Amino acid sequence: MPETLATYDPLLRRIHWATALLFIAAMLIGLYCGLQPAGTSPRRELLEIHKSLGVTLFLLAILRLIVRGRTTAPPAPAAFGAIVRALSQLNHWALYALLLIMPVTGYMFSSAGGYSLRYFWTFSWPRLFAGDKAIAHAGEITHDTLAYLVYLVVGLHVAATLWHEFIKKDETLARMWPRRVDRR
Numbered sequence: 001m002p003e004t005l006a007t008y009d010p011l012l013r014r015i016h017w018a019t020a021l022l023f024i025a026a027m028l029i030g031l032y033c034g035l036q037p038a039g040t041s042p043r044r045e046l047l048e049i050h051k052s053l054g055v056t057l058f059l060l061a062i063l064r065l066i067v068r069g070r071t072t073a074p075p076a077p078a079a080f081g082a083i084v085r086a087l088s089q090l091n092h093w094a095l096y097a098l099l100l101i102m103p104v105t106g107y108m109f110s111s112a113g114g115y116s117l118r119y120f121w122t123f124s125w126p127r128l129f130a131g132d133k134a135i136a137h138a139g140e141i142t143h144d145t146l147a148y149l150v151y152l153v154v155g156l157h158v159a160a161t162l163w164h165e166f167i168k169k170d171e172t173l174a175r176m177w178p179r180r181v182d183r184r
Contacts, residue, residue, distance in 0.1 A: 004076030010063060015064045016176055019057060026053040034147075044116075051110060052120040054103040058089065061099035062136070073126050077170050094153045102146055108139030 007013070029050040036043040075084050110117055112129035113136035119125065129135040162173035 007177075007179075008074060009067065009071035010178075012064065012067050012071060013176055013178050015060055015067060017178055019060050019064065022053050022060070023099070023154065026050055027147075027154065029053070030147060034144075046154060048116060048118060048121065051117070053107060054106050055119060055125075057099050058103035060118055061096060065096065074175050077172060079168065079170050088160070091120060091153060091157055094149075098146065098153060100148050102143060104152065105139045105143040105146065108135050109143055110139075112136035112139060 001047070008016070030044050033043050033046050033050060076088070080088070107117070107125070108129055111125075111127045112132040112134075114131070117125040117127065129139075161173055164170050
């Protein structure tokens with residue numbers, strides 16, 4: 001790895017990896033809960049974690065957008081063509097959108113449907129849509145449908161990262177990889 005490697009801001013890299021870990025955990029928990037009968041244990045308890053992770057991811061996404069807006073992104077590697085740059089940007093914006101939309105639709109579903117809105121068993125979020133069956137249904141359908149898009153977009157993101165790292169052998173992953181010493 002060259003000393004002059006242009007990387008993302010250290011705080012942005014930390015937020016990225018925290019988001020990645022929490023996002024994968026929320027996806028796996030959501031997928032598992034979707035396979036379990038409603039109202040059963042451990043589904044109920046895991047959904048508490050899933051929803052709390054979703055809120056945390058929503059807040060991290062806002063923080064990440066703020067940090068990203070205040071820092072300079074490193075230039076794309078020279079080897080990137082216009083198509084790769086465009087697809088990369090599309091994937092990243094899709095991930096941001098999903099990080100913001102999924103918690104909102106989950107909240108709509110839970111709030112309107114009368115489900116728990118506790119944040120890691122500490123406090124409850126207010127119910128802005130209490131008892132509205134149309135909003136509950138719209139939130140549920142949207143959240144469940146977008147889950148498949150999440151699997152696709154995250155899968156493409158991971159596949160592209162692995163392609164860059166092991167096939168192209170370029171510096172794409174190194175730009176976001178956390179390091180003990182920041183070499184910017």
